[in-house]
Amino acid sequence: MKHSLFKKFGATFVALTLAFSSASAVSAAGDTSEFQPKVTYSNGNYTFAKLSHPDKAVSTPDGIVDYLGGGNVGVTGQDQGATGQGDQGQSYAWSAASYGDWMYVGTCYAAMGNTLTLMDTTLGDKFDKDVMTAALKAMFNGTFFYGHEKEDGTADEDSDGILVKVNVKTGETKLLMSQSLNGKGPLFRNAMRYKDKLYFCGSVRNKGAKSGLPSIYCIDPKTDDIKCVYTGITPQEIGAAYKQGISTGIRGMTEFNGEFIASCVGVDGPYILKSKDPSAGQSSFKKIATKKDLFNYPAYHYTDSIYGGSIWEMVEFNNKLYVALCTGTPENKPDEHTMQSFAIVCGEEKADGSWTWRPVVGDKADGAKYTFGIDPERTRAGACNMLVYNDHLYIGEYEDIEIALEDVVFKKNVEFLAKNLEQSVSLYRMDKDENMELVVGDATKMFPKGGISGLGSGFGHHENQYIWQSTVFDGKMYFGTFDSSSLLQPIGQFTNGDLLKMSKEEWKSQMNYLKVFIELVLSKNAEYPTQPITVNETDGAKVDEDTEEADLTASEKVQKAIESASKRYSGAQAASAASNDNVETIKLTDDQINSLVEGLEDGSIQANSLDDELSNDVFTLVSGMDPLASSLDKKGTQNFVNDYAEVYELYTEFASQLPEKLKKLFEDFLTITKKDNLIAFGKVLKYLSKAQRGFDMYTSADGESFTTITTNGFNDPYNHGLRVFATGDDWMAIGTANPFYGTQLWKMTSPVKKVEPTTPTEPEKPNPSDSEKPNITVTPSNSDKKDTTTVTTKTDDKKGTAKTGDSTDVTTSLVAAIGSLALLVGCAFVLRKKKVRA
Numbered sequence: 001m002k003h004s005l006f007k008k009f010g011a012t013f014v015a016l017t018l019a020f021s022s023a024s025a026v027s028a029a030g031d032t033s034e035f036q037p038k039v040t041y042s043n044g045n046y047t048f049a050k051l052s053h054p055d056k057a058v059s060t061p062d063g064i065v066d067y068l069g070g071g072n073v074g075v076t077g078q079d080q081g082a083t084g085q086g087d088q089g090q091s092y093a094w095s096a097a098s099y100g101d102w103m104y105v106g107t108c109y110a111a112m113g114n115t116l117t118l119m120d121t122t123l124g125d126k127f128d129k130d131v132m133t134a135a136l137k138a139m140f141n142g143t144f145f146y147g148h149e150k151e152d153g154t155a156d157e158d159s160d161g162i163l164v165k166v167n168v169k170t171g172e173t174k175l176l177m178s179q180s181l182n183g184k185g186p187l188f189r190n191a192m193r194y195k196d197k198l199y200f201c202g203s204v205r206n207k208g209a210k211s212g213l214p215s216i217y218c219i220d221p222k223t224d225d226i227k228c229v230y231t232g233i234t235p236q237e238i239g240a241a242y243k244q245g246i247s248t249g250i251r252g253m254t255e256f257n258g259e260f261i262a263s264c265v266g267v268d269g270p271y272i273l274k275s276k277d278p279s280a281g282q283s284s285f286k287k288i289a290t291k292k293d294l295f296n297y298p299a300y301h302y303t304d305s306i307y308g309g310s311i312w313e314m315v316e317f318n319n320k321l322y323v324a325l326c327t328g329t330p331e332n333k334p335d336e337h338t339m340q341s342f343a344i345v346c347g348e349e350k351a352d353g354s355w356t357w358r359p360v361v362g363d364k365a366d367g368a369k370y371t372f373g374i375d376p377e378r379t380r381a382g383a384c385n386m387l388v389y390n391d392h393l394y395i396g397e398y399e400d401i402e403i404a405l406e407d408v409v410f411k412k413n414v415e416f417l418a419k420n421l422e423q424s425v426s427l428y429r430m431d432k433d434e435n436m437e438l439v440v441g442d443a444t445k446m447f448p449k450g451g452i453s454g455l456g457s458g459f460g461h462h463e464n465q466y467i468w469q470s471t472v473f474d475g476k477m478y479f480g481t482f483d484s485s486s487l488l489q490p491i492g493q494f495t496n497g498d499l500l501k502m503s504k505e506e507w508k509s510q511m512n513y514l515k516v517f518i519e520l521v522l523s524k525n526a527e528y529p530t531q532p533i534t535v536n537e538t539d540g541a542k543v544d545e546d547t548e549e550a551d552l553t554a555s556e557k558v559q560k561a562i563e564s565a566s567k568r569y570s571g572a573q574a575a576s577a578a579s580n581d582n583v584e585t586i587k588l589t590d591d592q593i594n595s596l597v598e599g600l601e602d603g604s605i606q607a608n609s610l611d612d613e614l615s616n617d618v619f620t621l622v623s624g625m626d627p628l629a630s631s632l633d634k635k636g637t638q639n640f641v642n643d644y645a646e647v648y649e650l651y652t653e654f655a656s657q658l659p660e661k662l663k664k665l666f667e668d669f670l671t672i673t674k675k676d677n678l679i680a681f682g683k684v685l686k687y688l689s690k691a692q693r694g695f696d697m698y699t700s701a702d703g704e705s706f707t708t709i710t711t712n713g714f715n716d717p718y719n720h721g722l723r724v725f726a727t728g729d730d731w732m733a734i735g736t737a738n739p740f741y742g743t744q745l746w747k748m749t750s751p752v753k754k755v756e757p758t759t760p761t762e763p764e765k766p767n768p769s770d771s772e773k774p775n776i777t778v779t780p781s782n783s784d785k786k787d788t789t790t791v792t793t794k795t796d797d798k799k800g801t802a803k804t805g806d807s808t809d810v811t812t813s814l815v816a817a818i819g820s821l822a823l824l825v826g827c828a829f830v831l832r833k834k835k836v837r838a
Contacts, residue, residue, distance in 0.1 A: 063742025093735020341373025480722025
C-alpha cells in the first residue's frame, strides 16, 4: 500500500516537474515566445535569422522541404525519412504571400536545369544530357543541381515545384501542394492577399502531364483549402500552345479599385482580367485588356525576351493601373546581341467599366512619352520591377540574362553578356505627372548627372543583373537583386579556343593550309625577315637550277610550297639550312592538297601574284598568328585578347587588297566577330574579378539614399538572388534564389517593428488535423553588428541574449529548483500524515 502510494506521488512529482520544465522552455524563448534559429546574418543594425532548416549552415542543402527519393518530398520531423537532408531541387522561393504569422511560399524547381531543358526542347539548342551533366559538375565543382540522383548515380524522379507555409514565429512548416502529396506540380511566380484569401499564379502541371497550364489558385488560409479558380489554356489546347511555343508562366497580379487584377495567356495571346470575387471561379473573371489593347507589345513565346515574360508586373499608382511588359522578340531585335527593352502601359477605368490604355514607355509612334526601356542609351532591360513609395512609382530594371546565358553555354559567345555587365541595372522613379528621375544609375545624355543617390548602375556592382524584388515595410523600401557572378564563375574556365570556336588542332591544321597557300602566291622577289633558304643555297623553295618552275605540275608546285613553308615558318636560317633537323614539316590532309592543286589548275590560285609589299605584310601577319596557337588550350586571359586584337588590327590594314580566296582563309581565324567576342570576354573578366558572389539587399527610408544590408547573399555565394519578400504586421521575411543548394527563407529579427497589441485571431492557428510541429531544437546566436553569418552551437550565459529550453537562465533554474523543493516537502508531509494515521 505504502509502495503504491509512493509510486503515485512519484509519478505526480515527475509529471509536475516535466510540465514546469516545459513551461520554462516556452517562456524562456524570449518575450515574444519565438523560436531562435541557430543561423543568423548581421550587418549594422540589421539581423536576419534562417527560417528554413534553421539548424543548417549556409552553403548546404536546404529547399525548405526534404527530398525522400522517387519524386517524394516531406517536412523535417513530420514525414518518415525527412531528417533534414533538404531538397536542392527547390531552387527558388518564386512567390510568397502572408497571412497572420504564416508565410506561404511557392517554389521554382530545378531553375537552371529547367532552363537547359527548355533550350534543348524548345529553343533548338540540342545537347546530350549526360555530357551536359558531366560538364556542369566539372564547371561548378559538383554544386550545380541538374536533377536528383540515386545512390548509384542514375537519375531519380523530379520532385517538381511545391507550395508550403511556414510560421515565422514558431518555424512550423506544412506542405500544401506537391506532385507527391496531391498530384500537382506548381510553379507559382507571383502571389498576393486579396480580402481574406491568398492567390497564387503561374504554371501548374498535373501528374503525368508534359506541360503546365497557366493557372490562378486560391488558398483559404483559415482551412488551407486550395482550388484552381482560373485557367487560361485548357488541357485540349495545350498541344497547340506547346507547338506555338507559348510561355505559360503567368506573373502579373495586383489589386485595383478594390478589385482583383491578374494577367493570363491563351492560345490567342496574353490578356488582363479582373474580378470582384475571384474565389468564385472562372465565371467571375472579366477580360479588360487584350494583346491588341496593349499595342501588341507583350512578347509571350519562349523564344522572346526573358522566355516570353509577357505581362510582367502590374501596380496601382495615382488611381491608374500601370502594366510592365516584356516586348523583345527575334523580329524586333535592334541588333544581334540586344533585345528590345520593356514597355509600361497605363490603364484607366471609366465610369461605365470600360478601359482605356496608353503607352508611357514604349514606341513613341504610339504616343509613348519615353522610348522602350525609358532611356534610349539603356538597351539591356527586358523587364522591370515596380514599387509605389512616397507618391512615386519606383521602376527597377531587369536585364535579359537568359539569352545571354544561352549564348554563353551553346555558342561560347559572351558579347550579349558583356553588354549586360557593362550597363548593369538602374533604378528610376516616376511622379504622378509621369516625370522620370534616375535614382540609381550611371550618367547618360538623358541623365547627365547620374542617379540622385550618387550610386552607379547595379548599386555600384555591375554583376547585379536584376532589381529582382522590392517591398515596403515599416516605412522603408527594401530591394533585392540577382547577382550573376555565381552563375558566371565558370566563364573563367573558358579557353581561348572556346572563344574563337577553334580547338588547338583545328587552328594548327587550318594554319598549315594557309601557310602553304601563301607560299604559292608570295612574291619570289621580296626580301623577308625569315627566308626559307639563303641566297647561296640551291635547295629549298627555289626551283633547282636545271628545273624551270614553269615545267612543274600543279601537284609538284604544292609539294615545293609545303617544303618551303615548312622551312620559312620554322625559322630555318643559313646556319641550319644544311640540316633539316630544326624544320617541322607542315602536314596537309589529302583534301587540303587536292584543293590547292585544283586552285592552281583552274586559275583561282595565281602563283607569285602578291606584290612585294603585300607579301611582306602577309608574312608578318602569319608570323604574328603562329604564337597564338600555343595558348588556345589555355584559359582565356586579357593578354591573349590583346595579342589577338593587335593581329586583327594589322589584318584590317591590308585585307581589302587580298585575293578573295586568301581573304576567306584569313577569316577562318580573324573576324570582327571573333575579335569582338574576345574583347567582350576581357570585359567580362574585368567585372567578374571585382564581383562578390551572392545577392545584394538595400534599404531606403527616403527613396534617395540607401543603406547596404548585404552584398554577398548573407555570406552564401550560392544565394544568387533575393526573389521574394513577405511581410506581416510585425515581421518581414525573404526567400532566396539558389540553384545550387536550394532556396532559403530568412526572417528579419532586427530592427523590430513595434505595433499596437491587438486581440489575436484564431485563423492563424493550425487546424487540429494538422501534423504535429517538427521537433526543432534551437539555440540563440550572439551576432555582433558586423557583416557576419553565425551558426551558434553554444550560448554564453554572460551575454544578454534570449534563452531557450536548451539553455535556461539562472533565474529560471532557481525558480524550477524552488518549485521542485516545494513538491518534495509537500510529498514528505503527506507521507508523514499517512504514516501517523496508519
